[in-house]
Amino acid sequence: MSDETRVTRRALLAGAALTAGGVLLERLPLGATPPGPPAGDPSLVPGGATTATSARSPFETPARTPAGILTGPAYSPIHEFTGTITPNDLVFERHHGGVAMIDPKQYKLLVHGLVDRSMVFTLDDLKRFPSVSRVHFIECSGNGRNGYRDAKPELTPQMIDGLTSNGEWTGVPLSTVLREVGVRRSATWFLAEGGDAAKLSRSIPIEKAWDDALLVYAFNGEPLRPANGYPMRLLLPGFEANTCVKWLRRIKLVDQPNMSRDETAKYTDPLPDGTARQFSFVMDAKSIITRPAAPSRIERGWHEISGLAWSGRGKIARVDVSTNGGKQWTEAQLQEPILWKAHTRFRLMWEWDGRSATLMSRAIDETGYVQPTLAVFESGRGPGTDFHFNHIRSWIVKPDGVVQYGVGL
Amino acid sequence: MMTTSRAIILAGGVALLAAASCQRDTPTQRASAGQLESAVVDARPAPALPTRFGTFGRRATPAEIRAWNIDVNASGVGLPPGRGTYARGATLFAAQCAVCHGAHGEGIPPIPRLIGREPRDSFPFGRDAKYVKTIGNYWPYATTVYDYINRAMPFPAPGSLRPDDVYSLAAFLLAENEVIDRHTVIDARALRNIRMPARDRFVVDNRSGGRGFR
Numbered sequence: 001m002s003d004e005t006r007v008t009r010r011a012l013l014a015g016a017a018l019t020a021g022g023v024l025l026e027r028l029p030l031g032a033t034p035p036g037p038p039a040g041d042p043s044l045v046p047g048g049a050t051t052a053t054s055a056r057s058p059f060e061t062p063a064r065t066p067a068g069i070l071t072g073p074a075y076s077p078i079h080e081f082t083g084t085i086t087p088n089d090l091v092f093e094r095h096h097g098g099v100a101m102i103d104p105k106q107y108k109l110l111v112h113g114l115v116d117r118s119m120v121f122t123l124d125d126l127k128r129f130p131s132v133s134r135v136h137f138i139e140c141s142g143n144g145r146n147g148y149r150d151a152k153p154e155l156t157p158q159m160i161d162g163l164t165s166n167g168e169w170t171g172v173p174l175s176t177v178l179r180e181v182g183v184r185r186s187a188t189w190f191l192a193e194g195g196d197a198a199k200l201s202r203s204i205p206i207e208k209a210w211d212d213a214l215l216v217y218a219f220n221g222e223p224l225r226p227a228n229g230y231p232m233r234l235l236l237p238g239f240e241a242n243t244c245v246k247w248l249r250r251i252k253l254v255d256q257p258n259m260s261r262d263e264t265a266k267y268t269d270p271l272p273d274g275t276a277r278q279f280s281f282v283m284d285a286k287s288i289i290t291r292p293a294a295p296s297r298i299e300r301g302w303h304e305i306s307g308l309a310w311s312g313r314g315k316i317a318r319v320d321v322s323t324n325g326g327k328q329w330t331e332a333q334l335q336e337p338i339l340w341k342a343h344t345r346f347r348l349m350w351e352w353d354g355r356s357a358t359l360m361s362r363a364i365d366e367t368g369y370v371q372p373t374l375a376v377f378e379s380g381r382g383p384g385t386d387f388h389f390n391h392i393r394s395w396i397v398k399p400d401g402v403v404q405y406g407v408g409l
Numbered sequence: 410m411m412t413t414s415r416a417i418i419l420a421g422g423v424a425l426l427a428a429a430s431c432q433r434d435t436p437t438q439r440a441s442a443g444q445l446e447s448a449v450v451d452a453r454p455a456p457a458l459p460t461r462f463g464t465f466g467r468r469a470t471p472a473e474i475r476a477w478n479i480d481v482n483a484s485g486v487g488l489p490p491g492r493g494t495y496a497r498g499a500t501l502f503a504a505q506c507a508v509c510h511g512a513h514g515e516g517i518p519p520i521p522r523l524i525g526r527e528p529r530d531s532f533p534f535g536r537d538a539k540y541v542k543t544i545g546n547y548w549p550y551a552t553t554v555y556d557y558i559n560r561a562m563p564f565p566a567p568g569s570l571r572p573d574d575v576y577s578l579a580a581f582l583l584a585e586n587e588v589i590d591r592h593t594v595i596d597a598r599a600l601r602n603i604r605m606p607a608r609d610r611f612v613v614d615n616r617s618g619g620r621g622f623r
Binding site: 069070071072096097110111112117118119120121122125126128129130149179180182191193197198199200201249250252254256257258259260261264265268269270271272273274275276277278279280281282284313314365367368369370372376377380381382383384385386 | 458460461462463465466467468469473474477478479480481482483484519531532533534535536537538539540542544547548549550552553556557560561564567568607610611612613614615616618619620622623
């Protein structure tokens with residue numbers, strides 16, 4: 001900003017302060033954030049000045065749930081959101097060695113293994129490739145564990161399903177970069193590895209690279225946040241988030257899966273028949289009503305039942321809502337545009353008569369897959385299963401209007 | 410009420426912006442309508458892209474690959490020269506691992522348990538939520554022990570262990586899990602030849618969408 005502009009704006013501010021007869025405004029430094037909620041009628045005094053970045057209204061305080069440890073999850077407040085896009089500062093987090101801080105000038109991606117040319121790309125190199133922007137959800141495959149393994153009436157949508165986020169990712173298709181290095185016919189998998197302290201590594205079938213895998217450097221129009229993989233992460237649309245390796249530093253083309261810790265000891269699904277499902281990448285269709293939900297108390301009368309549905313196999317085709325514990329279902333309205341492998345908002349107006357009610361939502365995706373009931377899920381996967389918890393979630397509305405998580409329903 | 414008044418303010422703001430931009434844009438639009446039409450008709454197709462651009466990125470040097478090529482796979486590819494013993498592993502574990510994982514590898518939640526073969530070989534983890542997974546009762550490959558410790562442990566200083574240290578910790582953990590005896594010296598060959606108790610428990614994902622739950 002030039003000195004001239006600064007003088008002009010200061011003069012304007014002083015003039016405004018004089019006009020309003022206020023002393024307070026003169027003391028307000030240019031660019032300062034307005035302090036807290038206003039005391040009087042905001043139509044009778046000038047408001048605050050513009051700021052370099054905009055803060056939330058002091059009346060709105062959505063927050064994640066930092067765990068205070070380097071490996072714990074921070075759940076996203078999905079019950080505070082409308083629409084489908086997750087604000088960048090509220091995207092969920094789950095790390096395995098803390099949040100790596102990487103200087104973009106030092107960043108490089110090594111692509112090697114069964115390739116014609118082992119290559120190193122800087123961030124600028126990767127940004128020079130043709131870019132694409134796509135809206136996708138990203139979900140931890142442990143999402144829903146609290147609601148299944150540790151169910152309590154006071155659980156909120158945030159603590160049940162807050163490990164999913166959705167937004168517009170920008171980057172370069174992995175296939176573009178693989179064409180640059182030349183992949184050999186013998187390469188059937190690729191290993192993706194992070195540059196964080198965990199050097200998290202996952203093996204992915206090569207087909208995903210040619211299909212829709214992206215190397216992304218931006219989310220919702222700005223560079224990724226450090227906690228979400230800055231400056232570059234892998235995004236495998238529809239796959240469990242652990243495979244979407246953050247702080248990506250290496251891709252190695254290989255002829256067999258590595259059998260790394262996160263694809264053997266973790267992120268495998270023990271089943272009741274004494275086996276464990278491995279490489280269970282895809283997040284099956286699920287949904288959750290985010291309003292009304294715990295903790296809240298509703299009044300008699302009309303309410304909008306609203307929630308999110310998504311599928312790692314494509315578009316959401318339909319969402320049904322029940323207000324009587326699954327005895328009857330009504331087709332909810334889906335917010336257009338319905339995007340592929342993305343959060344889809346559903347809504348249904350409901351008039352509550354003051355009697356006990358059990359609210360449920362059931363997602364159906366374009367493959368015809370129907371979100372299973374808790375009973376079906378439990379008999380198929382067992383009470384001890386560890387990932388991919390996509391059973392129907394329930395909310396009980398008690399006669400006093402208190403809404404609680406439907407434990408065991 | 411607040412929501413309504415906000416909505417009105419927003420709507421007003423949008424209307425003002427729209428009006429302002431109309432005033433600014435209308436003369437230009439009027440002047441260029443004809444040109445715009447011919448520009449659309451005349452637009453050339455985007456250039457065909459090459460399979461390779463050839464100018465982004467550079468060849469990796471052997472040193473760069475060596476520095477980062479740390480993975481060890483289930484066939485043992487990537488295991489370095491070196492060897493480790495139970496005794497050395499026990500000392501290292503007590504000094505660098507026990508603070509988080511417990512003196513006997515019992516785990517200090519949320520840090521996972523590492524040691525324990527219960528409930529022996531029945532693999533009941535799906536049907537019974539009370540059992541805790543360990544290296545001995547759940548991990549399908551011994552090579553993973555090397556790969557993971559080498560890349561990520563000890564937690565405060567990952568990458569600080571030498572190959573003999575990692576082999577020794579593998580020897581200690583595998584012996585404590587009753588997979589090998591305490592006299593077995595672990596090197597690349599020994600590690601890749603170990604068959605873990607849960608090796609055959611893992612099955613490929615059979616979910617595929619569509620009707621029916623799996």
